Amino acid sequence: MELGLVLAIAGIISVITISGIGSAIGVGLAGQAAAGVISEDPEKFGKMIPIIALPGTQGFYGFVMGFLVINKLNLLGAAKSIPIQQGWQLFAITFVVSFVQCISAIHQGKVSVASVGMLAKRPEEMGKAMVLPVFVEIYAILGLGAFFLLFQAIEV
Amino acid sequence: MKERKESPRPGSDTRYTYAVGRIKALEARLISPAEMERLLEEETLAGAFRALGEFSDYAETIAAEKKGPEEILEEQLARAYDAVSEFSLGSNAIQTLRLKYDFHNLKVLLKARLLGAEPDGFSKIGFLSLEEFNRLLAEGTVGGEVDRFAAEAILTALSEVDDGDSLERIEVVLDKSYYRLFLNNLSVNPFLEEYARRTIDLINLRTFWRVQLMDWPEERLAESLLHGGTIQKAFFTANVATPIADFSPKLTDDAYRRILREAKNAYQTKGDLSVLDKLTDDFLVEFLRRAKYYCFGLEPLVGYIAAKENEVMQLRVILHGKEKALLADSLREVLRRSYA
Amino acid sequence: MRLNVNPNRMELLKLRKRLALAKRGHKLLQDKQEQLMRYFLRFVSRARELRKQVQDKVDEGLRRFELCRLVTPEKFLINALSHPAGELKLKVEVTRLLSVRIPRLELESQPNPFTYGLTHTPSDLDLSLKALSETVPLMMELVNVEKTIVILSEEIEKTRRRVNALKFVFIPNMVETVKYIKMKLDELERSNVNRLMRLKELVFEA
Numbered sequence: 001m002e003l004g005l006v007l008a009i010a011g012i013i014s015v016i017t018i019s020g021i022g023s024a025i026g027v028g029l030a031g032q033a034a035a036g037v038i039s040e041d042p043e044k045f046g047k048m049i050p051i052i053a054l055p056g057t058q059g060f061y062g063f064v065m066g067f068l069v070i071n072k073l074n075l076l077g078a079a080k081s082i083p084i085q086q087g088w089q090l091f092a093i094t095f096v097v098s099f100v101q102c103i104s105a106i107h108q109g110k111v112s113v114a115s116v117g118m119l120a121k122r123p124e125e126m127g128k129a130m131v132l133p134v135f136v137e138i139y140a141i142l143g144l145g146a147f148f149l150l151f152q153a154i155e156v
Numbered sequence: 157m158k159e160r161k162e163s164p165r166p167g168s169d170t171r172y173t174y175a176v177g178r179i180k181a182l183e184a185r186l187i188s189p190a191e192m193e194r195l196l197e198e199e200t201l202a203g204a205f206r207a208l209g210e211f212s213d214y215a216e217t218i219a220a221e222k223k224g225p226e227e228i229l230e231e232q233l234a235r236a237y238d239a240v241s242e243f244s245l246g247s248n249a250i251q252t253l254r255l256k257y258d259f260h261n262l263k264v265l266l267k268a269r270l271l272g273a274e275p276d277g278f279s280k281i282g283f284l285s286l287e288e289f290n291r292l293l294a295e296g297t298v299g300g301e302v303d304r305f306a307a308e309a310i311l312t313a314l315s316e317v318d319d320g321d322s323l324e325r326i327e328v329v330l331d332k333s334y335y336r337l338f339l340n341n342l343s344v345n346p347f348l349e350e351y352a353r354r355t356i357d358l359i360n361l362r363t364f365w366r367v368q369l370m371d372w373p374e375e376r377l378a379e380s381l382l383h384g385g386t387i388q389k390a391f392f393t394a395n396v397a398t399p400i401a402d403f404s405p406k407l408t409d410d411a412y413r414r415i416l417r418e419a420k421n422a423y424q425t426k427g428d429l430s431v432l433d434k435l436t437d438d439f440l441v442e443f444l445r446r447a448k449y450y451c452f453g454l455e456p457l458v459g460y461i462a463a464k465e466n467e468v469m470q471l472r473v474i475l476h477g478k479e480k481a482l483l484a485d486s487l488r489e490v491l492r493r494s495y496a
Numbered sequence: 497m498r499l500n501v502n503p504n505r506m507e508l509l510k511l512r513k514r515l516a517l518a519k520r521g522h523k524l525l526q527d528k529q530e531q532l533m534r535y536f537l538r539f540v541s542r543a544r545e546l547r548k549q550v551q552d553k554v555d556e557g558l559r560r561f562e563l564c565r566l567v568t569p570e571k572f573l574i575n576a577l578s579h580p581a582g583e584l585k586l587k588v589e590v591t592r593l594l595s596v597r598i599p600r601l602e603l604e605s606q607p608n609p610f611t612y613g614l615t616h617t618p619s620d621l622d623l624s625l626k627a628l629s630e631t632v633p634l635m636m637e638l639v640n641v642e643k644t645i646v647i648l649s650e651e652i653e654k655t656r657r658r659v660n661a662l663k664f665v666f667i668p669n670m671v672e673t674v675k676y677i678k679m680k681l682d683e684l685e686r687s688n689v690n691r692l693m694r695l696k697e698l699v700f701e702a
Contacts, residue, residue, distance in 0.1 A: 036177020327613030
């Protein structure tokens with residue numbers, strides 16, 4: 001296999017795992033806090049679900065990005081061979097974006113914990129509790145958007 | 157249990173995330189200031205009891221059987237400590253808070269033994285039951301089912317008490333022993349360490365004033381002062397003859413100055429020190445209230461325990477006050493600030 | 497009422513002596529009664545004063561204690577208060593006032609209640625216990641004064657009964673008896689004279 005393809009595959013793996021790690025940490029934090037609240041007050045389970053799920057989106061984005069690259073290179077069929085420059089380009093955009101995803105997921109997890117605490121005290125403020133982690137989500141989406149633009153620009 | 161390394165940054169320890177979630181849910185059940193006010197407005201003790209029984213935390217205890225206010229409050233505190241230790245991952249800081257009651261029990265038992273009397277005032281909140289305590293004192297080693305952490309702390313404290321010590325000396329030695337442990341175990345991060353140091357400061361300030369007011373000998377001050385506050389012990393002993401009015405400006409901490417000034421004014425007009433106690437308690441609650449905004453770490457746990465102690469204290473004021481048919485206004489004067 | 501005595505000169509002399517004694521005794525007892533009364537009034541006002549002091553101190557102590565009760569767990573208070581150092585020692589002695597025996601309690605030593613640590617006790621506890629333990633010597637004094645009042649009032653009662661008995665019974669009785677004996681004697685004298693005169697008449701006639 002040529003080096004270009006190796007680089008692209010390394011990019012795919014990194015974006016999926018690094019984003020996944022971030023989401024796992026974020027969801028883990030939010031899940032723990034929510035479990036604490038639910039064990040005292042099981043009725044709050046329904047309200048907690050979206051908040052726990054929010055930090056999980058980054059891992060999903062990572063998977064989407066990885067899948068786009070896989071598709072572009074037709075890795076599932078007869079893999080295209082690409083030159084080294086394109087390989088570096090694909091590696092760069094996937095690898096760098098994965099950090100936005102990872103770090104935003106961890107911080108979103110922390111905000112979610114705070115929102116869980118808020119919901120425990122004021123169950124009626126569901127909307128506000130949702131909005132706060134969504135602010136962090138914006139940066140994950142921006143990262144995804146930037147990836148998409150650059151991804152379109154790379155000709156294979 | 158394995159020794160756990162606590163995170164040095166306040167509000168950053170993610171191991172307690174589950175615990176914090178539970179704490180947030182428990183905090184939602186604390187009696188709010190408005191509800192406290194409603195209890196205060198009840199005319200009779202029976203009415204206050206009925207109103208209190210509407211709160212989920214208290215309903216069970218009150219409905220169970222006819223108990224006096226003291227028993228209900230004690231049971232409430234014991235339950236809060238149980239709940240928190242259930243998810244505090246064996247944190248020494250949290251256990252130390254509860255240990256206060258074991259040290260109280262140790263005092264009770266030692267004094268009873270010294271005087272050959274029946275122990276009176278044994279608290280049920282501590283880790284060890286009366287039998288466990290007696291066995292521990294008789295055998296002198298940690299064994300069986302007793303809580304290791306508590307038993308070891310008690311035996312260490314016990315080794316500091318001499319056989320010939322007077323009642324007063326026992327109290328002083330055990331108090332000092334406890335607060336050394338308190339500072340030591342709470343110093344897991346700067347926030348809790350400051351809380352511990354300030355707790356010690358305020359106790360020392362009260363001791364200083366009390367010794368002065370009662371004209372007790374200087375040695376009693378030197379003996380009773382606790383180590384580890386932000387204000388050095390030497391500062392107190394050097395100023396033992398300085399009247400409070402001149403003493404408070406010498407303090408560098410604004411908050412302490414304000415507490416002493418307000419308490420002094422109250423003492424001059426009403427002639428009692430209840431305001432001093434109230435202001436020092438309020439200061440600590442206010443300090444810990446910041447812990448409410450931490451989402452990670454031990455701080456919210458410590459905060460919740462302090463909040464529960466505070467709530468029980470408020471209820472004690474109200475229930476005893478109603479029993480003695482005191483006026484709501486005079487109760488309001490001693491009522492502590494709410495954490496909730 | 498006349499005493500039941502033989503109306504003769506010897507009794508008369510004896511009675512007169514007793515009468516003089518009774519009169520002097522009466523005067524002395526009256527003086528004593530007055531003196532007792534004066535003491536009695538003085539002690540009563542002292543007792544009133546002391547009682548007010550004790551009441552004020554107890555009120556103050558209890559008011560402060562109530563404040564402590566409000567804010568301290570009961571068991572902490574029990575621990576702080578259950579073992580004072582030293583004991584209350586009293587000495588009883590008997591004093592005399594106007595030859596009346598009055599017992600007196602003397603406070604020899606008082607327990608020191610301040611054996612508790614200062615960390616978990618409310619600040620007001622010191623002042624409360626101070627006020628309450630200051631009442632103990634005052635109460636002792638009050639006990640002494642009130643006991644004195646009781647004994648004095650009994651003594652006054654007794655003295656007054658004696659004075660009255662002397663004044664209204666003994667002395668009038670004796671005075672009456674003296675008068676009676678005198679009358680009897682005079683009558684005896686007169687009948688004697690009469691008899692002599694009669695005898696003389698008979699002698700002259702014969």
